[in-house]
Structures are given as C-alpha cells and as structure tokens.
Amino acid sequence: MTYPDTYYRRTLADEKVRPPLAGLAECDTVIVGGGLAGLTTALQLARAGREVVLLEAERVGFGFATGSDNIAAMAGTAAAQKLHRVSIEGVEFVRQTIKDLDIKAAKPRPGIIGVLRHDGGAELKGHAERLARDFDYPLEYLERDQVRAVLQSERYYQGLRDPNAFHMHPLNYLRSVADEIERLGGRIHEATSAVEARLDGPQKTMRTANGEVRARQAVFATGGYTGRLLGQLRRAMLPIATYVMLTEEAPELIASAIATTDGIGDSRRAGDYYRVVEDGRRLLWGGRITTRAASPAALARELRREMVGTYPQLAALKTELAWSGLMAYARHLMPQIGQLQPGVWYLTAFGGHGINTTAMAGKVVAEAILGQSDRYRLFERFGLTWAGGPVGLAAAQLTYWKLQAQDWWRERPR
Incomplete structure (x- = not known):
C-alpha cells in the first residue's frame, strides 16, 4: 500500500505506514x-483530551469556490463577513500549527498572486477596495507592468497579491498532524474502509472488514472519494477531477518566465494554478477540471498546452510527471459542514476553497463536539442539497465548457 506517484509522494518526509483496524475499538x-x-x-479533539479513532481507506492525505459577492447574495452580507473571517482564521490556524509542531517539511512560502487574463484593472481595483472596506482584508493591487515584471507572459494583465496567504507541501503537513494525533493518544488506521455505519441511538458503530469502532460521536470527512457508506452525503456531492504536472529540473529556463516564489492563479473558472518548487528548479503546474479523470498522458498534454500557451519561452521544458485527483463539489459551490443527526457530523465539498477553509471545517466541528461554539451553523444554509447524480455531473461538465467559452470571449484579441 503506497501513495500514487506524485510530486508530494516523491518528496515525503517519511514513509510511516499505519496498521489497519483489527478487532474492537471504543472511543x-x-x-x-x-x-x-x-x-x-481529530487533532483538536485529541488536544482536548478526547479519545479519537480515525479510519482512512487508503493512506493519510491520499486524496489531494465561489466568490464573496455570490456568498453575500446567498447568505447575507453579515454572514458573508463572518465566513470570510473564518477563512482568514484558517490561514492563521494552519500557519500556527506548522509553527507549534515545527513542521519544517511543510516548507511554507508566503504570497499568492491572482492575475487577470483580460484587461480589467478598474473592476479588480474595486474588488480590492471592497475587501478592504467590508472585510478589513487589504490586498496589494498590481498594475500590468508590475505583474509582468515577475510573470513574463503576454496573457496577463492586472493582479492582486495576498501577502498574508502562503502555499506549502500539504502531504508533509498532514502526516505531521497525524503524528501529533498519535502522540496525544489518538489512533489512526490506514487501509481501513468503513463498510457499514450504524448511527441510531447514543452509540455509533462503524464496521470495517476486520473490526469495528464504537463511539459517542461519528464524523464523516471523505471529500472527493466519498463512497456509498452514507447515501445522503454521497448524493450531495460531485466528484470532480483536477490535474497537476511536474516539470523536469531547469532552473534557468523557469526563471526566464517566472521570477517569484509566490503561488499563482489566474482569473478563469478552473484556471491555471502553479508555483516553482525545489528552490526554483522545477515548476508545479495544475489546472482544468473534468467529471472523468483523464489518462496521465492526455492530462500532461493538456497542461503542457496551457503552460506553453502562457509562457512560449518554456516550450523546451519537459514534463516529468502528471497525475489527477478528485475534489468534492456541492451544487451550490459552498462547503457542506453540519450535523446530520445528534452525534453525526459531516464535512465535505471543499473543492475550490483551499486548505484554510478545509482546516477550519475540522476546527469548527471539533468546537461543536466539545461544546465550545456553534460556528458550524454559519454553513447551515449550504446544506446537503442533492447534486443530481449522473445528470449533475453532465451539467457540471456543460457548465465548465460554458465558462471556458465565456473566458475565451472575454480574452479574445480586440
């Protein structure tokens, strides 16, 4: 049992394997x-002295949004402001966890730049002003020449830089968090699929192939790989594939195009996102979404086409590795966080919302279980809406193609 071959797998800080569940566990x-x-x-509950058992079908960390105006329209301005504060708290929570646990292998790097692929400076500057005014969150506005000073691409126009945000090695972070959970007495079992859940009554029972867990609380946090264990959860999410590739080592060639260690993302729906890694020696490039995962060769061709279209000077840069992963999306494009029934919690649909929001979902559910807060209720209006099954997947693919066409029209030469 091992991780698929990805950049994160190749740069793991350790290869510790956790045993499958065998027999009865109570917690x-x-x-x-x-x-x-x-x-x-699990981390927050273990820190509070609670007994925790975590079941993972594969390996820890195996599986690697909508804008604020839309959130305000759905939830109201006051709720949107609270949700934004939760997301910013998530950035600080992850940053502090890295510091507290001394996770050097996470290699955090400050700075995220969002760039436009069309000339829209006035609108972007207005967006930055609204964030500063309504959410007390200032961003650095970048004119076209400032963007192109660090990103040598004719495709890019204006941008916003978030100096408070950062990017990191997520798998090393997750494995260090798992180590801390175990240090605090929690139990983690890999290669352990839950095959039956009995959730009625005060005791919840999770049965696996070779054992079962009995507990007072049950939490389902299964994301894009959600199976049929809990039908209501499965029916409420769409598994959407996203793609990533890693280039060969070519530091001088990469530096001729990208002169920043900031993470980069463009303005399109499901657009490109990328960053230099290994001290600038390689480029990690991701993008595109589909409702069915493509073959590694096909996805590598698609991503290379995007990279070279953006940076023609990187045409000689070879692809060394490509892979895909599933993200969970809800029909309303917001995370789904809440209580299904007394003692049964769910956290899913974080596609497009980032590490900070995903981490905060775990934190607010732990707070609810511990009786510390009811912040999870901020997400109640974004419930387990049926995602439409196969029809929903087809609609998602059609929506993506429509958005691609809109992007093309907006970016066409004038």
Whole structure:
C-alpha cells in the first residue's frame, strides 16, 4: 500500500505506514476520512483530551469556490463577513500549527498572486477596495507592468497579491498532524474502509472488514472519494477531477518566465494554478477540471498546452510527471459542514476553497463536539442539497465548457 506517484509522494518526509483496524475499538469520536478536514477534527479533539479513532481507506492525505459577492447574495452580507473571517482564521490556524509542531517539511512560502487574463484593472481595483472596506482584508493591487515584471507572459494583465496567504507541501503537513494525533493518544488506521455505519441511538458503530469502532460521536470527512457508506452525503456531492504536472529540473529556463516564489492563479473558472518548487528548479503546474479523470498522458498534454500557451519561452521544458485527483463539489459551490443527526457530523465539498477553509471545517466541528461554539451553523444554509447524480455531473461538465467559452470571449484579441 503506497501513495500514487506524485510530486508530494516523491518528496515525503517519511514513509510511516499505519496498521489497519483489527478487532474492537471504543472511543469518544470515530472519524471516517484521513484528509485535512478529518485530521484537523481529530487533532483538536485529541488536544482536548478526547479519545479519537480515525479510519482512512487508503493512506493519510491520499486524496489531494465561489466568490464573496455570490456568498453575500446567498447568505447575507453579515454572514458573508463572518465566513470570510473564518477563512482568514484558517490561514492563521494552519500557519500556527506548522509553527507549534515545527513542521519544517511543510516548507511554507508566503504570497499568492491572482492575475487577470483580460484587461480589467478598474473592476479588480474595486474588488480590492471592497475587501478592504467590508472585510478589513487589504490586498496589494498590481498594475500590468508590475505583474509582468515577475510573470513574463503576454496573457496577463492586472493582479492582486495576498501577502498574508502562503502555499506549502500539504502531504508533509498532514502526516505531521497525524503524528501529533498519535502522540496525544489518538489512533489512526490506514487501509481501513468503513463498510457499514450504524448511527441510531447514543452509540455509533462503524464496521470495517476486520473490526469495528464504537463511539459517542461519528464524523464523516471523505471529500472527493466519498463512497456509498452514507447515501445522503454521497448524493450531495460531485466528484470532480483536477490535474497537476511536474516539470523536469531547469532552473534557468523557469526563471526566464517566472521570477517569484509566490503561488499563482489566474482569473478563469478552473484556471491555471502553479508555483516553482525545489528552490526554483522545477515548476508545479495544475489546472482544468473534468467529471472523468483523464489518462496521465492526455492530462500532461493538456497542461503542457496551457503552460506553453502562457509562457512560449518554456516550450523546451519537459514534463516529468502528471497525475489527477478528485475534489468534492456541492451544487451550490459552498462547503457542506453540519450535523446530520445528534452525534453525526459531516464535512465535505471543499473543492475550490483551499486548505484554510478545509482546516477550519475540522476546527469548527471539533468546537461543536466539545461544546465550545456553534460556528458550524454559519454553513447551515449550504446544506446537503442533492447534486443530481449522473445528470449533475453532465451539467457540471456543460457548465465548465460554458465558462471556458465565456473566458475565451472575454480574452479574445480586440
């Protein structure tokens, strides 16, 4: 049992394997899913002295949004402001966890730049002003020449830089969090799929192939790999594939195009996102979404086409590795966080919302279980809406193609 071959797998700080569950385990809370949301929930509960058992079908961290105006329209301005503060708190929570646990292997790097692929400076500057005014969150506005001073591409116009945001090695972060959970007495079992959940009554039971867990609380944090264990959760999310590639080592060639260690993302829906890694020696490039995962060769061709279209000077840069992963999306494009019934919690649909929001989901659910807050209620209006099954997936793909056409029209030469 191992991780798929990705950049994160190749740069793991350790290869510790955790044993499958065998026999009976009893605890305060059983958590299904060893991604960021599940591990954060387990960490906060373990820090509070609760007994935790976490079940992960594969390996810890195996599985690697909508704008504020839309959120305000759905939730109201006051709620949108609270949700934004939660997301900013998530950045600080992850940053502080890296510091507290001394996770050097996470290699955090400050700075995220969002860039426009069309001339829209006035609108972008207005957006920055609204964020500063309504959410007390200042961003650095970059004119076209400032963007192109660090990103040598004719495709880019204006941009916004978030100096408070950062990017990191997520898998090393997750594995260090798992180590801390175990140090605090929590139990993590890999290669352990939950095959049956009995959730009625005060005791919740999660059965696996070779054992079962009995607990007072059950948490489902399964993301894009949600199976049929809990039908209501499965029906409420769409598994959407996203793609990433890693280039060969070519530091001088990469530096001729990209002169920043900031993470970069463009303005398109499901646009490109990328950053230099290994001290500038390689480029990690991601983008595109589909409702069905493509072959590694096909996705590498698609991503290379995007990279070279953006930076023609990188045409000689070879692709060394490409892979895909599933993200969970809800029909309303917001995270789904809440209580299904007394003692049964869910956290899913974080596609497009980032590490900070996903981590905060685990934190607010842990707070609810511990009786510390009811902040999870901020997400109640974004519930487990049926995602439409196969029809929903087809609609998602059609929506993506429509958005691509809109992007093309907006970016066409004038």
